[in-house]
């Protein structure tokens with residue numbers, strides 16, 4: 613698998629580390645939404661939105677839209693951008 | 694009163710420089726090093742201040758600027774490495790002394806891209822990595838920075854504490870290219 617980092621260009625998987633599902637952090641005090649955010653994950657066959665870090669490259673955290681069935685990469689953007 | 698001065702010690706001792714075939718690996722001395730990380734929205738002002746003080750501005754991603762004894766190399770997301778000349782006071786950036794952290798090698802000769810093809814997962818042929826291009830990548834499990842500092846020279850920076858491992862690893866790759 614290769615990811616096109618917005619800073620570094622197309623790079624090999626070995627430079628990246630998986631950072632989990634890209635979720636939106638809830639606001640406020642504890643609620644069942646927090647419980648879901650911390651513990652519950654989808655396991656999609658198809659499109660997924662994930663964090664990856666380009667740790668051996670520019671160090672940026674990226675949001676990668678990836679298809680777990682076809683291994684297609686649909687989009688790579690910088691997290692927080 | 695005695696005048697105490699700090700003496701710099703080379704980060705790698707031992708077999709360098711080594712020549713294998715058409716390639717030579719030597720220890721380079723980039724001088725003192727600082728990382729410069731501009732605060733949010735301050736990159737343009739930091740770049741101007743550097744240009745005024747040391748004659749080199751912040752290059753874009755994947756590039757290096759050098760003039761006189763000073764150079765500024767893109768070193769990652771919102772991060773640059775100033776080498777050779779001390780940066781001015783930069784209130785808009787986090788500036789950190791990096792001089793004790795890195796070992797710097799020059800890999801010189803016509804087969805640099807063939808040697809690097811055995812070491813890193815990035816194309817370093819001149820078409821993909823022209824003069825003054827600068828990248829961050831992985832070599833032997835370590836984060837490194839590689840820059841083309843002259844048409845036939847690739848400058849490799851790695852962890853200073855791993856200097857002898859890097860020397861051996863790069864030398865092995867040079868031997869394998871020379872043996873073809």
Ligand SMILES: [Zn+2]
Pocket residue numbers: 617618619620621666669670671672
């Ligand atoms: Zn990157």
